[in-house]
Amino acid sequence: MGQDYCTHEVDAGVICSGFVKLVAGDGPCNGRVEVNSGTQQSTVCDGNFTLSTAKVICAELECGTAVSIMKGAHFGKGNGTIWDKEFQCNGSEPFLTQCPTVPIPGGKCSHSMDVGVICSRYTDFRLKDGRSNCEGRVEIQVLGTWRSLCDSHWDLADANVLCHQLHCGVAMKPPEDAHFGKGSVQIIGDTFYCTGIESHLWDCSVTVLGTSPCSKGKVASVVCSG
Structure with a gap:
């Protein structure tokens, strides 16, 4: 042996x-x-x-x-x-x-x-390129990677939920009136369907489209009351 x-x-x-x-x-x-x-x-x-x-x-x-x-x-x-x-x-x-x-x-x-x-799959949310953390372009971290959100179906109810989630009050103006550029990260086409009373965007119904083309070519933005 x-x-x-x-x-x-x-x-x-x-x-x-x-x-x-x-x-x-x-x-x-x-x-x-x-x-x-x-x-x-x-x-x-x-x-x-x-x-x-x-x-x-x-x-x-x-x-x-x-x-x-x-x-x-x-x-x-x-x-x-x-x-x-x-x-x-x-x-x-x-x-x-x-x-x-x-x-x-x-x-x-x-x-x-x-x-x-x-x-x-959404691990974090932020607003970029505004004058404070409570306004700017909507960016979502998806499984650790930041993406800008397409605004094809982004509305005031969605914006209110995000403002509340970020402890920034309520949305001050219609999302279509807020513009903070496209940013440098890839655009994600996921669509949120919020009623406006949810605590977080991930509580809303969502259609996951991933990094599909953005039909309107513009990213979602929001100005919160802060």
Whole structure:
């Protein structure tokens, strides 16, 4: 037999993909949290489930950032087992498997407590080239890359939501009267359909068009009251 020269400095390791997924939503980036327990998918209890854990899940699934935790089986009750641990992520872990875990306090959970997560590909918003942070050209960070927003369907309700989101009051004038140039970043053609009462643009219905041509050739702008 050959002599074994292996030491702990060359211990093998592996990171497997597919540990976590979101199911029963309208796409891969929102839904009930399920993890692979080794033999089957298990739901996760909503007790002490944090936004930091949700952010790790969204990042791992390449779904941007977490915007909401949905408790009380919002996406329906699961049918399998329930994960018997509680994740304690700090938000910086690249994979959910790298988060510390502890047993569920009391060991009690039910499918009526299955947790869900809503992720957003929009990771940040800003107004550029205005006289303050509360006016300017609308730019959206999509999965870490800044884009200018096409104004083809940008209206006062959308503008009001963005002003509120940025803690800048309300929109002061119709968006078509605000012009701050095209900027130097690529234009994104996504269309928001806000009612005006939402807290964030990602709460509005949206049609994702990506970097399609901008039909009007002009980017969205807004002047907020500040």
